[in-house]
Amino acid sequence: LEKALPPNHPDLATSYNNIGHVYNNMGDYSKALEFYERSHKIYEKALPPNHPHLASSYSSIGGVYNDMGDYSKALEFYEKSLQIRKKALAPNHPDLASSYNNIGLVYNKIGDYLKAVQFYEKSHQIKEKALPPNHPSLGISYNNIGSVYHDLGNYAAALRALQSAFQIQQQAFQVSNPAFASTYSWLGRVYRSLKDYSKALDNFEKCLAIVQKTLPERHPNRAITYSNIGDVHRLMDNYEKALVFHQKALNIQENVQCDPTDCATTYMNLGETYREMKDYSTALTFYQKGLEIHENKLSQNHPDLAVVYHNMAKLYLATRKYSMAMKNIQQAVEIAQEKLPSTHPHLLEYKETFEKIRKKM
Incomplete structure (x- = not known):
């Protein structure tokens, strides 16, 4: 041509x-x-x-x-x-x-x-x-609405929207269609937030099965799925398995051009795993790597930064560095109060951690 x-x-x-x-x-x-x-x-x-x-x-x-x-x-x-x-x-x-x-x-x-x-x-x-009721584009729409309700902490509304997406996709596509991957991934996140870890793992693994069939080996979306699976293993206390999946994610994220904040999430997940294993110095190294990317890439009051500060506060609490813990938890609470609904589970969790630290000081 x-x-x-x-x-x-x-x-x-x-x-x-x-x-x-x-x-x-x-x-x-x-x-x-x-x-x-x-x-x-x-x-x-x-x-x-x-x-x-x-x-x-x-x-x-x-x-x-x-x-x-x-x-x-x-x-x-x-x-x-x-x-x-x-x-x-x-x-x-x-x-x-x-x-x-x-x-x-x-x-x-x-x-x-x-x-x-x-x-x-x-x-x-x-x-x-503009579209017939079972058009795949409506499925994408429900999926996105579900994702943002999850981030707003409204897990029931998130589930409803994602289930609507799933029903449309079931009518429109074969089971292994890539469209399902995103829906499974978000269902996994919602169930993880609801602390239903077996359902979360089931959905993330369904997502991975599709991703492995449909995306190249080093595609950034594979890494996100590995990291999500690793995180659920951490929450189920399977630390060795968690580390294996996070390392798989990093092998992709550190070697291809992807959204740096996804890489930061993997660092934070690794930090959380090491914190729970009581390897605090390794945990801190990963938190700092994640924090550096988040601070470079996100606005100062992004809710994801609050997650980082909260994790660091928990680490400093465990290592009895109470003034550092207080500094971090105050940042987390301030961001969450500004950016999240007052009933958001994250905000309630940050306030609990704040009280624990305050009692120690």
Whole structure:
């Protein structure tokens, strides 16, 4: 094609875009970005400024930045895509729903859960009007709504949404379809938060079975699944198994380009495992690695940072460094009070830890 067509021919842009999609699905984000940008440059020259192809192109670039953990860039490109779609498309067009959904994803990642819910709901309302009731896209929608309810600590609402997603997917797909992986993963997280560890493990293992069939060996999503499985083994006191799975996750995360905050989660999970094994110096090393990434990548009041500070407070409490413990737990409580609902289980847990430390001082 490159030989047969002039350099700014739209067909070339389509080809570059398709190649970008393949690299993106393989988890090779820098290559994906390179081809999406090539495609975009041609579209900019060849098409009018509000052409839907340009909106799709902005959206693809936003998606790669989101996967790489560059959320401000992701938001910038998703917003550009949305502006074009608002001008070019009917108000109930599925592509508009897709834009709202993508922006919701970024707000979810940056810990702004209430904004995420607003965008997910906007997206969902359009899909309900525009699509048949068992359309797979509605499944994705329920999945995302379930994930943000989980993060808001509303586990019952999360389960309801995820079960709706699962029912749609069962009607739309074969059992091993990649769409199920995300639903199993979120069901695993909800059951883990509800302390139903056998159900959590069952769902994470179902997710892993699909991921192993459908993704390359070193895909970042495999690592996330390994780390989730490791974390449930820790919660079930199977520390050796937990360490094996976290190491599997790190072998991928330290060697490919992935969202750095996912790598930080693995470090934190390792820290928690070593803390529970009473190997406090190793635990602290992993906490500090995780904390450094989180502080670089997330806003100062991101709920995930509160989790880190709480873990460190528990470690300092166990090693009788009470003033350090107090400093960390105060940071955790402050963030949680600002960013989470007052009934969120995490906030209640942080307050309990705060009381334990206060009594020791």
